[in-house]
Amino acid sequence: MDGRFNRAADADAGRKKIEWARRHMPVLGAIAERFEREKPLAGERVSIALHLEAKTAVLALVLQAGGADVTISGSNPLSTQDDVAHALARAGVRVFARRGVSEDEYRALLLDNLEASRPTLLIDDGGDLVKLLHAERSDLAGGVKGGAEETTTGMTRLRALAREGRLAFPMVAVNDARMKHLFDNRYGTGQSVIDGILRTTNLTLAGKTFVVVGYGWCGKGVALRARGMGANVVVTEIDPVKAIEAHMEGYRVMPMAEAAAVGDLFVTVTGGYHAIGAAHFLRMKDGAILANAGHFDVEIDLEALRRMSVEVDAVRPNVTAYRQPDGRTLYVLAEGRLVNLAGADGHPAEIMDMTFALQALSLEWLAREHRAGRPLPPALHPVPEAIDRTVAEMKLRTLGIAIDRPTPEQEAYAARWA
CATH class of the missing domain: 3.40.50.720 (NAD(P)-binding Rossmann-like Domain)
Known part of the structure; x- marks a missing residue:
């Protein structure tokens, strides 16, 4: 349990929060079961900067179940829940986050995260990890196979980097996926x-x-x-x-x-x-x-x-x-x-179930493409439509909702220009 977190916090209370969130995140739960069997992230080192509360902890544990070595920080000085951070550290995730830190302490914790992880993959929320990898720890940027960003603010920063031709590794625009902005944002x-x-x-x-x-x-x-x-x-x-x-x-x-x-x-x-x-x-x-x-x-x-x-x-x-x-x-x-x-606990667990499913599957895609000798170029990449649809279909199954499929005749009609 190395890292910097509030060891005086009640880890058992944090564990109960995580279990409550996990119970209401069935899509991520199904991904976790597959990840546990297949280990698609074996050998990967994942740095995360997200609002460190119970739902984020579930995502970190899913990536860990997939074989990744996970290091996490908060993405805001006031959104970290200390009991959850302590519980996550007990579960073997390296944690660099405490609630109520100063701006300087917040930045130092992110830098500690990167130094401890030396990441091959990352998940960012607001673009702070990406900024540090381009400004202060560019020596680590060459080892990053790719990452994912889930906020509008982070996407603004990434687009600015891309416009200047300075983006050093591929980033997946999770924020722009339909299953993210239609539900998480709204x-x-x-x-x-x-x-x-x-x-x-x-x-x-x-x-x-x-x-x-x-x-x-x-x-x-x-x-x-x-x-x-x-x-x-x-x-x-x-x-x-x-x-x-x-x-x-x-x-x-x-x-x-x-x-x-x-x-x-x-x-x-x-x-x-x-x-x-x-x-x-x-x-x-x-x-x-x-x-x-x-x-x-x-x-x-x-x-x-x-x-x-x-x-x-x-x-x-x-x-x-x-x-x-x-x-x-x-x-x-x-x-x-x-x-x-x-001031509260953030988005409902059922909502973050979909967004974090996109994050997990996007990291799996980046790792798989890299292993197959098809590394993505340094640029902003949309979430593949197949991943967006997979998350939607999994969510519908958890809700017990069935939908229609087009018939072959309907598909043929839609494909004809005349």
Whole structure:
């Protein structure tokens, strides 16, 4: 059990969390049974940077069952659950993660992960491992056969590397698979963000004006669930197509400067930088609540808010009050980090079952292609359609749902241009 984790945490409690998640992840369970028999990852060293909680632990153990030597870190300073990390270390996974670390400690833990693993495969969440392998540990990049990325933020960073011709190894765009963005981003984020807000604030959403900043797949999910809880939803966007889509769904659409004056609760889901800034804070109501559901804590300009405030006070767990010179108080949840993971348990297990199945099968594909003498070139690669369909079919089987198949005549008709 080498690594850096909180040894004082209750490993037995963490094990129970992992078992609960495992029970509700049947697709990953079926993959684990096959991996245990076939050992498709034998000899591989897998570095993981994911939100280190129970569902992630199940994925790490599935890869371990497939023969991989697994090393894991958190992908956010506030999303690691120490009891789960301790339980995972007991199970033989090298763990470099603790909850509540500083930015410098967080980076050091990722570097320790890479040094201990010297990875042949990796799973990233937000692109931090990839960044370090290109910026500070490029000596290890040559040994990486490939990896997988599951966030919009991470994909933005990977595309920038690819555009510059600097991507050193192949990366699979798990984030863009249909079985990921249609379910994880929409239904997973939608439910888990609302869960994080409610657990953190203990307030009602019904009747409040709920501003969703960004209407991508995650924003769609948050808006849908907020409306379901009785909130009056406002959407802000920079993409005209998404803005029209939000309008057609029945949401009010307006610029952030206007939304700032009417919102009771704001959630940023853009993956961008300073979507809410100083000019917006000046227009907000007394008591307005701000939360972030994007990967990094840069979507709300907290430095500007601190400078503008006469007092900053932690008023309850994961709630910070910023008192303004004019007497107003604005509240920020979970230090502007991912509210669904810093303030709750993240996406439901049934949702992550599908996303993590894509991760496991993508790593198996990368390893198999490399062993067969067909290594993928350094580039961004889509998840193969066969993997996407396999996960969908496995999920349907676990739900007891059957679907139709096209007849030979129907397939022939669809194939004819005339």
